[in-house]
Amino acid sequence: MIMFGTMMTYPLNISQIIEHANLIHGDKRVYTLLPNGKVHSYTYAELYNRVKQLANAMTALGICRGDRVATYAANTYQHLEFYYAVPLMGAVVHPLNIRLSPTQLSKIVNEAEDKLIFVDGQFSEQFAKLQQEIDCKHIVHFNNNSEHSLTEKTIHYEQFIAEADSEYDFEIQDENSAMALCYTSGTDGKPKGVLYTHRSMCLHTLAANQADVFGINESDVVMPVVPMFHAMGWGLPYVSMFAGADIVLHGNNNHRIVDLIAETGVTVAAGVPTVWAKLYPELQKRKREISSLHRLIVGGEPMPPTLIEGYEKELGIEVRHAWGMTEMSPTGTFCTLRKTHQKLPDTEKWNIKAMQGRPIPGVQIRIVNENSVELPWDGKTIGELQVRSPWTAGSYYKTKPSTEHFTEDGWLRTGDLATINKEGYMHIVDRVKAIIRSGGESISPTAIQRVLLTHSQVVEATVIGVPNKKWGERPIAVVVISSDTVENISEVLKQHLATEFPKFWIPDRFIIVDEIPKTGVGKIDKNAIKQLIATEFNISSKG
Numbered sequence: 001m002i003m004f005g006t007m008m009t010y011p012l013n014i015s016q017i018i019e020h021a022n023l024i025h026g027d028k029r030v031y032t033l034l035p036n037g038k039v040h041s042y043t044y045a046e047l048y049n050r051v052k053q054l055a056n057a058m059t060a061l062g063i064c065r066g067d068r069v070a071t072y073a074a075n076t077y078q079h080l081e082f083y084y085a086v087p088l089m090g091a092v093v094h095p096l097n098i099r100l101s102p103t104q105l106s107k108i109v110n111e112a113e114d115k116l117i118f119v120d121g122q123f124s125e126q127f128a129k130l131q132q133e134i135d136c137k138h139i140v141h142f143n144n145n146s147e148h149s150l151t152e153k154t155i156h157y158e159q160f161i162a163e164a165d166s167e168y169d170f171e172i173q174d175e176n177s178a179m180a181l182c183y184t185s186g187t188d189g190k191p192k193g194v195l196y197t198h199r200s201m202c203l204h205t206l207a208a209n210q211a212d213v214f215g216i217n218e219s220d221v222v223m224p225v226v227p228m229f230h231a232m233g234w235g236l237p238y239v240s241m242f243a244g245a246d247i248v249l250h251g252n253n254n255h256r257i258v259d260l261i262a263e264t265g266v267t268v269a270a271g272v273p274t275v276w277a278k279l280y281p282e283l284q285k286r287k288r289e290i291s292s293l294h295r296l297i298v299g300g301e302p303m304p305p306t307l308i309e310g311y312e313k314e315l316g317i318e319v320r321h322a323w324g325m326t327e328m329s330p331t332g333t334f335c336t337l338r339k340t341h342q343k344l345p346d347t348e349k350w351n352i353k354a355m356q357g358r359p360i361p362g363v364q365i366r367i368v369n370e371n372s373v374e375l376p377w378d379g380k381t382i383g384e385l386q387v388r389s390p391w392t393a394g395s396y397y398k399t400k401p402s403t404e405h406f407t408e409d410g411w412l413r414t415g416d417l418a419t420i421n422k423e424g425y426m427h428i429v430d431r432v433k434a435i436i437r438s439g440g441e442s443i444s445p446t447a448i449q450r451v452l453l454t455h456s457q458v459v460e461a462t463v464i465g466v467p468n469k470k471w472g473e474r475p476i477a478v479v480v481i482s483s484d485t486v487e488n489i490s491e492v493l494k495q496h497l498a499t500e501f502p503k504f505w506i507p508d509r510f511i512i513v514d515e516i517p518k519t520g521v522g523k524i525d526k527n528a529i530k531q532l533i534a535t536e537f538n539i540s541s542k543g
């Protein structure tokens, strides 16, 4: 017979985060870079009052429990207000990826049946195109400087909340009720909705802020450069406020990130590797001004060891390389060194840090072969990575669970190929679908990319498989090179790769471009590259 414990059955709720932040850290600040270049700043206590006003205003508009409320917005204080007000009413916040096309987004908005959309004024013009294709009852604009695209459906945010009462009794929600909806980026097909619960997000908030994970405390000043629409800004809006850290929001103005770090004393910043690769020269030039910055949280794509070395050795900034997925709220693994690694030479340390790390407490990982047999943790054997945790999706929104995405024993199939070593460090080899099959052998585009990036004249690189009559598929590299590049760079790069790889791994062609196309969340856009290759060589690449 089960013996039940005697503890309170107090449901996990997002309200606990904001109530704690207001009561214990009410004087901590949120800074936002506005489109006019000024920095807006207010306290958690002020944010808390506006959250309650917003909840009252949405209630008056007829928003009810379970309704989906979308945002089409940059990282700003108003966006942060929605992340609390919407779930606290029992409604579901649905951040839209502003970089998707109106056709992609209209499908998502129509599937989600969003009742209300909050639109950031700086995106009014691009939103106008989407607005024609969706059926949404109410639209609220904020920070709107122009009259562009304002229709009779439009309400202004500040007017919207100004009249509303700042007393609001947050009902405690069932902890398994939905609180947010995020769509996957859809790199392997149609974007799929992941519906987080109060419970999953609260548990993620607690687990993601352990010392060896985000490790954020009250003295920190946190800047999520990652857009808030990318897997809930990696959970940082909740993690940072629960910890009582100041928050700095850059309004999606990547050109002012270094200024903001210097002005507000950012200590921890988070974003994809391409952002940090681009900012590196400026950070190096202004090293003294950014001395407050002591940790980068990097994920979404592999962080090259050379870039880790640059940040750690030249700038003295610790790099924490993470792996996760929208389906995992998103944190899965984090790479910090063990005590036994401290005595290793620096290059060995950076090679460990280039791995995606160990599962954070609460996450389980395993690798399996095509027959679903579990593979050993020897650091060599490659298998499909599968995961489970209390903050991992068990199914997709409006989609029947299928064995394509979930195993019969309840694990998520990540679509990533990985090794795991005996210490539990996971290393992503590639996406299953990205592996190039040439003459019956496998070639890892990520491994080639990694070695290309160690060449002094390579600024950015990616590798793609294209169909080939003789071999099935062959690799092609797309590369951005520095201005002082020598002649015959393709030959130089081939020789560089030949020191590491067998002949058949060397890409047949090197396409030199000015910039590698990126997706809405700043990752390398392999679909756009496939099109580029198809136009350049009149061939179609791997689908």
Ligand code: AMP
Residues within 6 Å of the ligand: 184, 185, 231, 298, 299, 300, 301, 302, 303, 321, 322, 323, 324, 325, 326, 327, 330, 356, 414, 415, 416, 428, 431, 521
């Ligand atoms: P998203 O849901 O858009 O965050 O994409 C999740 C996918 O991004 C994962 O399944 C991986 O393929 C990839 N990913 C995330 N973090 C990393 C990383 N640190 N290294 C390599 N791939 C990563």
